Amino acid sequence: MYNIKEKEQIFIYTGPDGSGRKTIAKMVATSFDMETVLSYTTRSPRHYEKDGEDYYFINEAQFKKMEQNHEFLECVKIDGFYYGIREQDIVNAFKKHQLVYLTLNPEGTEKLKRMYGDQVTRLFIYADKDTVYNRLKARQESDEDIKRHMNHYQENMNYKNQCEHVFENFDLPQVSYQVSEVIEAFLERNLIITD
Template sequence: MYTIKEKEQLFIYTGPDGSGRKTIAKMVATSFDMETVLSYTTRSPRHYEKDGEDYHFVSLEQFKKMDQNKEFLESVEIDGFHYGIREQDIVDAFKNNQLVYLTLNPEGTEKLKQMYGDRVTRFFIYADKDTVFNRLKARQESEEDIKRHMNHYHETMNYKNQCEHYFENFDLPQVSYQISEVIESFLERNLIITDY
């Protein structure tokens, strides 16, 4: 397992699908020149997703081989699909930056929190059920995917109070600003100097 050094920090965005966590994570990252680490998954890309930008899309055979080679820092199976974070990707990200962010489901988030404790700061991004449903529809998700996401909504929301910070995403710029302020105060507290 990679040992996170003194000034290094992982920021993890989690919450229900359709809450806007990825968009917010990207907006905040630009302010701090943060590096991201993408998950590997065996599910097919959705029509708006790009390999190497949203996920690394791999076959089940490739995923199992990587798993056997102990390449994953953590991996989970959700609805028959596998997801994993490759340890080397974390190592490489920290070579370039002391601040690294990920967008993960609660299962993956919790595993990394248990591994790294206070080196992980969790941002839970959420919206009410109707808003999430409407966003998923607007994204032109398939009926099957929408149903799958909605089935996990309450279970995912149960994780909210375990996270260090949570924000209802009703206004993207506002929430991005609030999260940036949290990160600013974290940097000042730990006296990390970054070039932003």
């Protein structure tokens, strides 16, 4: 397991799918010297997703091989698909940046929190059920995917009270600003200067 150095920090965006976690994460990262680490997954890309930009899309045999080689820091199985964060990707990100961010489901988030404790800050982003449903529809998700996401909505919401920071995403710029303030406070406390 990679040992995070004193001033290194992982920020994890978690919460229900369709809450805008990735959009907020990308908006906030532009203000700080932060790099994202992508998950590997065995599910197929959705029509708006790109390999190497949203996830690394691989087949199950490749995933299993990586797992056997102990390449993953954490991995989970959700609805028959595997997701994992490759340890080397975290190592590479920390070579260039002191702040790294991930977008994970609560199960993966909790695994990393147990591993790294205070060096992981959880940012829970959510929207009410109707808003999430409408966003998934607007994204032109398949009915099957929407049903899958909605089935996990309450289970994901149950993780809210365990996170250090919680934001309801009713206004993207506003929430991005609030998240930026959290990161700003962390930087000031740890006297890290980013460009």
